[in-house]
Amino acid sequence: MNRITLMFAAGTIGLGALAVSLCAGAETVVKIGAAGPLTGSSAQSGKDDERGVQLAINELNARKMIIGGQPVRFQLESVDDQGDPKVGVNVAQKLVDDGVAVVIGHYNSGVSIPAARIYNDAHIVMITGASSNPQLTKLGFPYVFRLATNDNVMGGRMADYSAKVLHAKRAAVIDDRTAYGAGVADVFVATAQKDGVQIVAREYSTDKTTDFKGILTHIKAENPQVVFYGGYYAQAATLARQMVDLGITAALVGGDGICSPEFAKLSDNVMDDKMFCAQGGTPLDSLPDGKSFREKFKSAFNADVDTYSPAFFAATIVVAEAMQTANSTSPEVYSKVMHRQSFTSMLGPVKFDEQGDWVDAPVTVYKLTGGNLTPTVLK
CATH class of the missing domain: 3.40.50.2300 (Response regulator)
Known part of the structure; x- marks a missing residue:
């Protein structure tokens, strides 16, 4: 089976920095970046977040979604930012160069803030389920979102x-x-x-x-x-x-x-x-799907939910549903849906304000x- 990989530069025919792979069977591979500390003192949190993204990707692929008239398969591209701002900027650029359609991350605010500029300049959506410093969304970057309480x-x-x-x-x-x-x-x-x-x-x-x-x-x-x-x-x-x-x-x-x-x-x-x-957020076990999430998480990774994997899971699902509504995997297209549409998520209702913050985020x-x-x- 011949495999053709199409790489589009930022701003080209509306696909931004997205890389997709097309097989003869017309399946589109959409890369989802996950960025967080996989080593160092916060490695437990970073791995928990990464697992949340992977679990969401597993569920999305099971749905066999059609976007832009093509079946899509989501693929995880995970990087270790070590909880360090300088490393974070470097791995952000790597994700851009690898052609991800979205980055779910980072964990630390001090890493998310400088990395956000890299993604925004490349017209790639970044959505964090953890970084809480208000400065992140005050940057005014249209491609930056937060599914967390500040x-x-x-x-x-x-x-x-x-x-x-x-x-x-x-x-x-x-x-x-x-x-x-x-x-x-x-x-x-x-x-x-x-x-x-x-x-x-x-x-x-x-x-x-x-x-x-x-x-x-x-x-x-x-x-x-x-x-x-x-x-x-x-x-x-x-x-x-x-x-x-x-x-x-x-x-x-x-x-x-x-x-x-x-x-x-x-x-x-x-x-x-x-x-x-x-x-x-709301306590996981009080959410309608919270206990089911714990069970699926344990089954998939033989590990217990730590803290923010539910938010990283939900963020990944929200992005995929925005793509489906926009009928496009281009961040330049689906990011507009994220700004204007409300979503139903495992965490409850999700609506982003004009700065990309979660409206009425619970604590x-x-x-x-x-x-x-x-x-x-x-x-």
Whole structure:
């Protein structure tokens, strides 16, 4: 069977940077890029996200979709951005050069923000199910979308929760200086102060810090009731252990970066009943198809759902349905459908605003109980 691969440059006959492969049987292969940290401290999250994309591709291929009058087969092109902005830009360019029709990613805001320009300039849709820094969609790029809750919501929600549920009057704040960590911490500080919470310390680390004891010694002297950490779960777990070692009795609170089942494992569960975090979306098991998703995920990968695989799964399905509605796999065509149409997804209704943000994106606060993250409510 002869195989002809057609590569179209950006802007050529409306196909953007999309590469498609046509077989004699007229099947069109559409490449879907997945970008995230597959190595390093956030590798668990990156692999979870990649699996969400792969599971969606499996389901889409089972549908045998027809787009543009041709049967299509979706193919995963996965890259490891290592959670590093410079690496992220390089792998973004690789995906562009490989001719993907869409990129589902990245995970880290600090990687998504610089990578977004690469995709937008190439007229390729990027949709993240995790990156929450508001700056991402403030860039004004028409090819960039977010199927996640942004930091303005999550940081504010945790400040409200700290004040109204935990009844904290004094809070210390640490962030890892990443776009995500600093962004969510800034919102926490501003909202907490409006809620009457005194910020008794504002400290800084990095996304590779392993020794927080100097920072924590200073914080301990200020006697906070909560410590807010703006960063990711691997560092938060180390922070938690060292808080306990130093006799700090404050609760640990944070955004979605620490809201992972891995936190309890890596921290030896020292913060049971004392760790609270916000995560975008509705609890998976309360969604109509949530339990079924868990079962399919386990069956496919022999692994449990971590955090954002449902969002990366849903984002992939939304893009494919936009392609079908547009009757085109060209990002220049189907991106317009994404901006104007509402979608039904496993996560619930999806509608994007003019900046590409998920309208009325839900957020849930979780409490670590018995080593598990349990949904709670803002009273």
